[in-house]
Amino acid sequence: MLCIIIIFANRMSEYNFSEIEKKWSEHWQCHSQYAVSEELSKPKYYVLDMFPYPSGAGLHVGHPLGYIASDIFARYKRLKGFNVLHPMGFDAFGLPAEQYAIETGKHPAETTNNNIERYKSQLKNIGFCYDWSREIKTCDPKYYKWTQWFFLKLYNSWYSDDTNKAEPIESLILQFEKGKKNSYEKPWNELTELEKQNEISKYRLAYKSESYINWCQALGTVLANDEVVNGLSERGGHLVERKLMSQWFLRITKYADRLLQGLETVDFAESLKEMQRNWIGRSEGAEIDFKIDLLQDDIIKVYTTRPDTIFGVSFMVLAPEHAIAEKITIPQKSKEVADYINYCKTRSELERKSEIKDISGVFTGAYCIHPFSNKKLPVYISEYVLTGYGTGAIMAVPCGDSRDHTFAKKFGIEIINIFENTDVSFQAYEEKSGIITNSKSEIISLNGLNINDAKNKVICEVEKRGIGCRKINFRMRDAGFSRQRYWGEPFPIYYKNGLEYAYSLEDLPITLPQVNSYKPTGDGKSPLSAIENWVNLPGGFERETDTMPGYAGSSWYYLRYLDPHNESEFCSKKNSDYWNQVDLYIGGAEHAVGHLLYSRMWCKVMFDLGYISFDEPFKKLVNQGMIGGEVFYFYYNQEKREAYSNNLPIDKSNLLQFKVPNEYVSDEETFEENGITSFCNEFIQFKDFKFLKSNNTFTFEKAITKMSKRLRNVVNPDEIIAKYGADTFRMYEMFLGPIEMDKPWNTKGIDGVSRFLKRLWSYCIDENGKYIPDESKPCEESLKTINRTIKKISDDIEKLSLNTCISNFMICFNELQSQKCKSTEIFEKYFIILSPFAPFIAQEFWHKAGKQDSVFNCEYPEIDEKYLLDDTFNYPVSVNGKTRTLIQFHKNAIQADIEPIVLSDEKIKKWVDGKSIKKFIFVKGRIINLVIE
C-alpha cells in the first residue's frame, strides 16, 4: 500500500506534458484566447505564414518550422503590447488533388477537405496562437468569389503610361473615342465590336493570347513542367511536345519597373531581392533591323544589349518558332529546317537554355545584310534563341558572347574580334569594359571608343537611319494565367461569336460544376469543357472552360484575413487601413520569384485602383530553410542478382541504386532484424537476390532529400508531440539551427530539449506538485543572469535568431541552478520570456505560482541596465596572433595601464623570450596582440 502511494506521489510530480497541454488547449479555446479584433487603441502587428497546400501526405516536421518561428514572434509582439493578427488558411486548389481524383474518382473537394481537417488537427497540436475564426480556403466559393472579382478588376483595367498606373478600362475607351490611335487606323466608332475588343485586349491587365504548353498526345492532356522528364511524360513515358494554345495572361510586364523600384522599400533578404531583379531582368539595348538578301519586303528585327559589338556580327540566329524562319529558308534546306523545328518542339525551355555545351542549330541558306558594312550574314535557326525574349532573333557576336562563340566554332563561322588587346580564339570576351576596334565602315566608325560610347553612337546612327531604336527590355514575361484543369477557379468570362463577355460582381461566384470524370478530354481542353449544360448558356453563349492557376488564390489571400467574412467586399477599406501591410511574412525560399512577384503585382493594381492604401504587401520577409528527410540507399547488380552493404569495398559506378523506405531502416542505419525478408516481401524484384553483408550487418548509404510521401521518409509531428509534448517539439525545431538555413531532421537530438524542460520542471515543482520558488530576495548574480537573458532573448527574437534563444534559456537556467536561486521574482520573469517558445509549460508554471490571469497577457519584463555591464574584461593576450593567456583588466583601462602588466606576465615573457616587440596592439574590450620578430 505504501509503495503504491509513493509511486502515485512520484507520478504527480513528474512533468506531465500531455495533461498540461490538453488542459490549456481546452481552456484557451473556451476563452477565445487568440481571437483578435480591430482595436484602434493598440498598435497593430501582422504576422503571416505562407499558407500550406494540404497534401495527402499530411503535415511533416518541415512545415511547422516557419510557423513556430512566426508564432514565437507573434506571441512576443503581444507581450510587447501590440495587437497581433496571426491567421492561417489553406492554399487548396492544385494539381495533386486533381491527379488523385483522376486515379480514384474521388472529388478533389472531398479529398482536399479531408486533408485540410488533418492539417488543422496537426497544427492545433502544436499550440499555435492562430485566430482560427479567420481561416480561409482558396477553394471555398465564398473565397474564390473574390479571386474572380480580382480577375475582373485586372480584366477591366489597363496600364496608363501617362499616369503610370492601372486605370479602369473606361478611361482607355474614352481616349480611343477622343482620337487615340488604334492599330486599325480607323476612327474608333467605325470599328466593329470584334475590332474594338481586339484593340482593348492589347491593353487589358488580363488578356488572351497564344503560348506554348506541354502537350502529350498519348495522354491527351497538357502536362505541368514537373510532370515532364527528359521530354517524356512522367507517367507512362510518352512523347511530349510544345503546342501553341490560346490562353489567359496577366500583363505583369507593365509593372516590371515598379516591381523593381518597390524592392527598395521592403525588408527582404538581399539575395532574394537579387533573384527578383534577375527574374525581372531589365536590360537596356536596341532593336535593329537587318535586311534580308533576296527578300525585299521582310526584315529581321533583333534585340541586342550590345549594339557596340555590331561589327563583330558574323551570323544571325532565329528562334525555331520565329514567324519568318520557314519563309526565308531556301528550298534545298527546307527538309533539314523542318526536321530541326520539329525536334525543337520536343525540347523544354529548360533544356534549351541549359544544354548549351553541345549547341544545336541549322542553316537556312538565307543571308542578311549588315546595315553598316553591307556584308552578307548567314541566318541560322537554333534552340538557344528563345521566342519569348526580345524579338526572338539575335545578331550573333562570337567574340563577345560565349554561346555565339560555341555556335560559331561548331558551325565553322568566322569569329571577328572587335575588342582591343584581347584574344578571342578560344573563348569570348564577356567583360563589360574595354575599347572597340576593327569597327569601321563608310557609314560609321567605332574604333577607339569605350563600350558605352560605342553603344550610344550605334543607337543614334540606327535611329537616324530609321532602322532601329533604343529599347528597354525585360526578361520577365507576362504571366500565363490559364490551366486546362478542373480543380481551379473558373473564369468569370463567356463567349459568343468570338466576342468575350465578363460577368459582373452580382453573378459571382461562378462555381465549379459536378463532373463525372476528371480525366482529360483528349483535345487539350479542361474537363469542364465536357459538361455541356455548364458550358452552354442560354442565347448561344458559352463559358470559358480554362481555370485559374494555383497562384491566383495565393496572390491576395493576405488581404482576406483582414476581413474574412465580408460578403460585400473582398475586405473593407477600414480593415485594410487598420491592419495595413503584413509586418512579418515567413515562408519558403522556393516562392522567391513566383508567388512573391504575383502578389506584389496584384497589390499594386489594387493600390492603383484605390482599393487599398499600400502598394507593397509584405514589409518584411524571412525565408525559412527546408527540413530534409533521411533517405537510405543500397546498391545492387541486376545481372548478378546481388545487393551490397554500403560498408563493403565496392565500385558503385556500374551499380544501380535502390531507395529503401525508412520503416525498414534501424536506428543503426542497417536493415532491421528480419528486415531483408520483409523488405523482399514488399519489393519482390529482390526476392532472389543475395544481400552481401560485412561484419554481419547490411548498411545503407544515407542522403538528405525533401520529405515526400513517395519516398516514405515523412516524419509526422504528431508522433513527436505524443512522445515529447508540443513545447519540447517547438523548442527543438527552433534549436535545430537558424531559421533560414536548410537542415536535416534528426529526432535523436530532441532529448536535450526534453531533459531541459524536465529539469526546469523538477526544479520549480516539488513531489507534491507545489510551486517551489519563494519570496526570497534574489542575489546579485541571479539578477545579472536574468537581466542579461531578458536582453539576449529579446535581441535574438527581433533578429529571428531563435536557435540561440533556446541555448540561452538553457544557459540561464544552468546558471540559476548553480546559484541555487529560488526567488520567484526571477522565475516569473523567466516564465514570461519562455512563454512564446513553450506556451503550455510557461502557463502551467504561471498558474502554479498562483497567478490568476494568463501569462500571455503579461508585459515583457523590463531590463535593468545596471546588471548588463561588467567592470572587468578578461583580455585574451596573443603573441603573433596566437592566444597565449588571459589577463583581467578594468573595462576602462587604457594601453598605458595595461602594457607593463602584460609585458611582465610570466607566460608572455616566455613567448617574447627577449625578442624585440615591433608592435603592441590593444583593442579595447576585445584583444591584446604582441607582434614580435
Place this chain on the structure above:
RNA sequence: GCCCGGGUGGUGGAACUGGUAGACACGCAGGACUUAAAAUCCUGUGGCUUCGCGGCUGUACGGGUUCAAGUCCCGUCCCGGGUACCA
C-alpha cells in the same frame, strides 16, 4: 547552363562590425545510484603529440590581404533551391 544560397568536431549547430574557433545540445567514454536495467546525477570529449605541464594543427580545397581571417578578396570542388503549368 544561368540566378540565389550553403559547406565549422562522430551529429545539430555557436562565434557581435575581422579580435579567445567549437557556446548550447545530441552522441560516445568513464564514474555514482541500482540486485540489475531504465531514468537521473557527476567527469571527460576536434585531431595529432605528451605520464603531465604543454606543444603543434584545425572552419570544403588552392592562393591572397591583415598585427589578427570561419568572417574580407580571387580561383576551384561539392551540396541545396529556383529556372516561368509542383506548391
